[in-house]
Every structure is written in structure tokens, then in C-alpha cells.
Amino acid sequence: MTAATAVAAVLVLAITAYACSGLADYGAGFWDLTAGGRVRGQRPRALIDTAVTPVWEANHVWLIYVLVLCWTAFGSTFASIMSTLFIPLAVAALGIVLRAASFAMRKDAARARVRHVAGWLFGVGSLLTPFFLGATLGAVVTGRVPPGNAAGDEFTSWLNVTSVLLGLLAVGIGAFASAVYLLAETHRREVSELTGYFRVRALCAGAAGVMLGAGALISLRVDQRQMFDRVVERGWWLILLGLLGLGAALLLAVRGTVRGLRLVAAAGIAALVWTWAVAQYPYLLPFGLTISAGAAATATLHWVLAWFGVALLLVVPALSLLYVLDQRSVLGEDPTTSRDGHDTGTSAGPVPHHRLS
Numbered sequence: 001m002t003a004a005t006a007v008a009a010v011l012v013l014a015i016t017a018y019a020c021s022g023l024a025d026y027g028a029g030f031w032d033l034t035a036g037g038r039v040r041g042q043r044p045r046a047l048i049d050t051a052v053t054p055v056w057e058a059n060h061v062w063l064i065y066v067l068v069l070c071w072t073a074f075g076s077t078f079a080s081i082m083s084t085l086f087i088p089l090a091v092a093a094l095g096i097v098l099r100a101a102s103f104a105m106r107k108d109a110a111r112a113r114v115r116h117v118a119g120w121l122f123g124v125g126s127l128l129t130p131f132f133l134g135a136t137l138g139a140v141v142t143g144r145v146p147p148g149n150a151a152g153d154e155f156t157s158w159l160n161v162t163s164v165l166l167g168l169l170a171v172g173i174g175a176f177a178s179a180v181y182l183l184a185e186t187h188r189r190e191v192s193e194l195t196g197y198f199r200v201r202a203l204c205a206g207a208a209g210v211m212l213g214a215g216a217l218i219s220l221r222v223d224q225r226q227m228f229d230r231v232v233e234r235g236w237w238l239i240l241l242g243l244l245g246l247g248a249a250l251l252l253a254v255r256g257t258v259r260g261l262r263l264v265a266a267a268g269i270a271a272l273v274w275t276w277a278v279a280q281y282p283y284l285l286p287f288g289l290t291i292s293a294g295a296a297a298t299a300t301l302h303w304v305l306a307w308f309g310v311a312l313l314l315v316v317p318a319l320s321l322l323y324v325l326d327q328r329s330v331l332g333e334d335p336t337t338s339r340d341g342h343d344t345g346t347s348a349g350p351v352p353h354h355r356l357s
Helices: 003-033 042-052 058-073 075-084 086-108 112-141 161-188 192-223 225-255 261-280 298-327
Strands: 283-285
Touching: 003 042, 003 058, 003 112, 003 161, 003 192, 003 261, 003 298, 042 161, 042 192, 058 075, 058 298, 075 086, 075 112, 075 283, 086 112, 112 161, 112 261, 161 192, 161 225, 161 261, 192 225, 225 261
Parallel strands: none
Antiparallel strands: none
């Protein structure tokens, strides 16, 4: 394996980590947005807020890592994608900003109306970002991002049926993963009255994801037959593993088995990400730029791999500790400083704090 291929594998691992954690976070924002009015959505929003708060920023570390790794090791690819797809990527960035700022604002704003608007913006941001990131992926896999500065069309590259379906699929996968995670949280936190609520949403999101995935494959066959053939011939077993993993996660959640649930769901999502990676290999930009042709100097790649080793030793154990502490209910807001009792439904107030953290 060459240094360029090894770095490309690291990039895929980082994208996988972001898909498994970040998409579920966006899915939580989707369910927050669709929970209903202040009274109707009070209890599900309380569970979402309490479950997401300790880990939501850590889950998005991987996006920064992907960006830094891409522009350092594969600068020409980064420039091509950013210049051609600046519109969807700018909207995705706007969604990240809206989501982060609104999530913080709705917890600290003094007025109920401001908290309500902030919560709505939090949900909108959680919808925009995964959709436009998925549309960006659609532009890449269909070969609409040629090598070069702004070499592709800034509109048709991502505004097409395949890209739109992949954007919706990203939203659907996030919604499914989040509903499954939250369904497990209802068992772990003993909030049984919300179990049926999130079970229905997990089933609906799973069914929608299957239909969107099938639609995306059909569209890819019409749009870019070469990539479709590579997906089917190389990645059919990964697609099967992905479906089995996500189906097993739903079964575990419905049965109330929390142990290992996130790992099973993450394995299902990872299999779908690897389906794309295996099909696209050895291209960075199908079918015009290979990994070897688009890689940086060998010395740069070696340094990237060295710092990846440092990250494995420092960052991964820290994140693992964070998740373990969260699952042991050690983390949480101080009830003497949080806004319990307000009518927003966004803090721990509507669900007894001692049961949620």
C-alpha cells in the first residue's frame, strides 16, 4: 500500500466516523424540528436535549479533520470540490452555524419566544447540512466535479436527481440512527412513555431510507452507469451488511437492548460509507483524478500518517471516555444552573432530571 492510498483510507475512516456520529446528531435536530408545538413537543425535545448535550460538539470534530486532511494531502481535489460545489457547501456551512448558535441560544435565552425561534433554527440547520453534504457526495460520485479550479458547473453539478436523492438519503439515515438511539435512551433513562413515540419514527425513517436508497441506485444507473456497475459489482455485500446492521439496530432498540446498540447501528452506517469508497477506488474524482495523481508530496503524506498515529493515541481514547461517561449518566447539566421549568421543552425540566442525567 502506498502512502497516498493509506492517507485516502484514513480519510474514509474519518468520513465514516462523522457519518456514524454527526448524522445521528443531525437526525436529532430533525426530530426536534418535527416534534410539534411547545406543549406537544415538550417531552421528546427534553429527551433530545438531554441526550445530545454532552456529546454533540465532540461528534463534529471529524468534519474538521476531514477538511484539514483533504486540503493537506489532496489539495487539487479539495480545490476542485470547493470551487465547483461552493453553493451546496456554503449552505451546509450555514446550517452548521445556525445549528450550533441556535442550540446554545435556546438553552440560555431569557424570553420564551426567542427560545422557540432558536429551537426552530436548530432544526432547520440540522436539515440543511446533511442534505447539502449528501448532494455534494452525489456530485462527486456522478463525475460532475472534474479536476481543475471551478471546472464543473456550479448548479447542475449538484442540482440533479441523483444528488437530491443522496441528500435526502443522508437526512433519512441520520433520522433513522437518531430515532434508534433515542429509542434506546427511553429504556436507559426509564422514560417509557416516549418508547412508542420513537419506535414509530424509527420504523418510518427506516422505511423511507430503504426507498430513498433504492431510488438513488436507480437514478445512479441512469445517470452514471460506470459508477453504478462498480457499486453493484464491488459493494453489493457491503450494502447487504449495511441493511443487516441497521435492521439489527432497530430490532435491538425495539426489544430494549441498549448494550452494543450504537456499535451495531454504526457498523450499518459504516458499511454504506465503505460501499461508496470501495466503488470509487482508486479515484478521488471519478473518473478524472486518481489517488496517486492527486496526492501531495511523499514527505507530506508521511507526516499526515504520523499525526494520524498521534490522534489515535490521544483523541480516540478521549472521545471513548466521553461516550462511556455519557452512557453511565455521569455527564449532565447542573440542575441548579439549568433552566428547568420553562415552557420551551428544550431543557431537562419536562422529564425529571434525576432520571435523565
